Amino acid sequence: MTDIFIISPILIHMITAVLCMALWKKVTAIRLMSFAGSSLGLWYSIGLFRKTWDSGILTMQAGNWPAPFGITFVSDTFSSLMVLLTAIAAWTIGLYSLVAIRKSRVRFGYYSIFHFLIMGLSGAFLTGDIFNLYVWFEIVIISSFVLMTLGGQREQMEGAIKYVAMNMLASVFFLTAIGILYGITGSLNMADLSIKVAAIENRSLVNISALLFFIGFGIKSAVFPLYYWLPSSYHTPPSATAAIFGALLTKVGVYAMFRTVSLIFVPDDFMKSLLVFTAVMTMITGALGALNQKGMRRIYSYLLVCHIGYFMAGLGMFTQLALTGALFYIVHDIIVKSNLFLVNGIIYRVRGTTDITLLGGFQKQYPNLSLVFALVFLSLVGIPPLSGFWPKINLISEAMLANSYILTGALLLASFVTLMVIMKIWKEVFWKTPAEALNPEANTFRTLSKAKKLILVGPVVLLLMISLYIGLFAENIYLVAERIAGEMLNTEYYIKAVLQQ
Amino acid sequence: MEILLIVLIGLFYAAGIYLMFRRSLVRLLLGLLLLGNGVNLLIFLMGNIAKGKPPIIPEHSNVFTQAYADPVPQSLILTAIVISFGLQSFAIVLLKRVYLLTGTDDLDTLNPLHEKNL
Numbered sequence: 001m002t003d004i005f006i007i008s009p010i011l012i013h014m015i016t017a018v019l020c021m022a023l024w025k026k027v028t029a030i031r032l033m034s035f036a037g038s039s040l041g042l043w044y045s046i047g048l049f050r051k052t053w054d055s056g057i058l059t060m061q062a063g064n065w066p067a068p069f070g071i072t073f074v075s076d077t078f079s080s081l082m083v084l085l086t087a088i089a090a091w092t093i094g095l096y097s098l099v100a101i102r103k104s105r106v107r108f109g110y111y112s113i114f115h116f117l118i119m120g121l122s123g124a125f126l127t128g129d130i131f132n133l134y135v136w137f138e139i140v141i142i143s144s145f146v147l148m149t150l151g152g153q154r155e156q157m158e159g160a161i162k163y164v165a166m167n168m169l170a171s172v173f174f175l176t177a178i179g180i181l182y183g184i185t186g187s188l189n190m191a192d193l194s195i196k197v198a199a200i201e202n203r204s205l206v207n208i209s210a211l212l213f214f215i216g217f218g219i220k221s222a223v224f225p226l227y228y229w230l231p232s233s234y235h236t237p238p239s240a241t242a243a244i245f246g247a248l249l250t251k252v253g254v255y256a257m258f259r260t261v262s263l264i265f266v267p268d269d270f271m272k273s274l275l276v277f278t279a280v281m282t283m284i285t286g287a288l289g290a291l292n293q294k295g296m297r298r299i300y301s302y303l304l305v306c307h308i309g310y311f312m313a314g315l316g317m318f319t320q321l322a323l324t325g326a327l328f329y330i331v332h333d334i335i336v337k338s339n340l341f342l343v344n345g346i347i348y349r350v351r352g353t354t355d356i357t358l359l360g361g362f363q364k365q366y367p368n369l370s371l372v373f374a375l376v377f378l379s380l381v382g383i384p385p386l387s388g389f390w391p392k393i394n395l396i397s398e399a400m401l402a403n404s405y406i407l408t409g410a411l412l413l414a415s416f417v418t419l420m421v422i423m424k425i426w427k428e429v430f431w432k433t434p435a436e437a438l439n440p441e442a443n444t445f446r447t448l449s450k451a452k453k454l455i456l457v458g459p460v461v462l463l464l465m466i467s468l469y470i471g472l473f474a475e476n477i478y479l480v481a482e483r484i485a486g487e488m489l490n491t492e493y494y495i496k497a498v499l500q501q
Numbered sequence: 502m503e504i505l506l507i508v509l510i511g512l513f514y515a516a517g518i519y520l521m522f523r524r525s526l527v528r529l530l531l532g533l534l535l536l537g538n539g540v541n542l543l544i545f546l547m548g549n550i551a552k553g554k555p556p557i558i559p560e561h562s563n564v565f566t567q568a569y570a571d572p573v574p575q576s577l578i579l580t581a582i583v584i585s586f587g588l589q590s591f592a593i594v595l596l597k598r599v600y601l602l603t604g605t606d607d608l609d610t611l612n613p614l615h616e617k618n619l
Binding site: 131134135138141142145146149152154157158160161164165168169171172175176178179180182183184186188 | 584
């Protein structure tokens, strides 16, 4: 039975999605079912993380085919942490969607697609087979296509075209890389590949395959030359959808990159400098893009791109401390980025727009809410002792120690610009006197019942609590990140656990 | 046979990427279709083409003693074909919808000017 336990987050979300489909147009029943499913998923994800933390790497051979012949599901600390973060984000965003997502969208299957998306994400984190990872990626992207286009408004469609085209292209690159890798090794199991790739003499083919993986995952995780689809599509779907996309969809690309780089293509000097170069460019271009935007969600999209640079920097340096910093940053980033988009959704409800030039005076109108939002923003910026601060220490000190001053400069610039942009948002949205008199008709938040208001604000507060925990009890998260970084640098435990030697 | 396939894969990739560089949405889609087919052929080729050699281990041994037709690439291709079928049909419907809403299939005219939150 311990075997099934590993894939329980996948199974729970799959069953929930199917049941939501079966309930078809009964909106209340679907909402309740979805909430129950996410809660159960969260419970089992916590269980999985604790069990993995206590007893080390868990594996499951699908259909009892011994590795490396069958598909293996592996839950090491990294996978189970990502599954846990996915479940937290899914639970809070699912709760927020109860009110935020209109009935018409629920009737057209918002919740079942939402759960299929979470299922795909959990699967991608738990699989130990490279082709299976491809399949989970496809489940993720097709669900995200539907979520992105659900509603069918013109802006959404225009954003979706770029999103769909780039993601399909990324899949093609990914599949090409798998094809070449299979051709040179004859294996698909990641642990087995780790051994076989290291033994191959024809390094040029290995490097070609590595670069194709890099392009495929790079498009998905939105790194420097490949990110432009993200800011032109993430501002179109509803806030709840944007939150799940912003929090998790780029991170699954980052996860896949960390996994393949640490396990299969242990980076040589060229790969390291390529990763550091993309990190620097991603941070600089993302930061400059964020400075230039007027819509709040467009600003967030560029910040999202900008902060992907931190992960790439950690991966590019590939030392224990740098990886610990990058992994800590993933934990912080998933929680804070989903919260940002939820905050944005509430501001839109109050004002009917998220263009910062049209907004203003929010603090006067809702002083208590503004305090909550202020803490969210400060966590993102990383004012000590809030959550964004701790991982940056590691990254910056490692960059200094490696004498790469350009990288240090870019890291500092990225966090400085984040501060500047957030200050601009704060000044424009919360302090400025609005240019036009407020139209009370536009405030759809005011007319909501108390329970509904609580459901909208509750997730924001919960996520804020988690990021406060990350900031104030940073040593706990640091321990987790440190252990994952250790597992990445010494892969023999992973390989032994999977191949059961 | 291998040479023929290699040339064909190269053509598929080149034509696919060329078509993706065009501004027209239909060409973009056709480019993606061609690339998808190119990948499938590539996997087929990478799995060693062997004719009339089923992957059955002889009775008196535990391992394969000679070259055999690898069944794994074929199942990979089958999976990839099914997935790309789903994705491509979605993309076709999306293009049709975009064309109905905007009246254009030129990527340059598809730039939303202002943010609208839903």
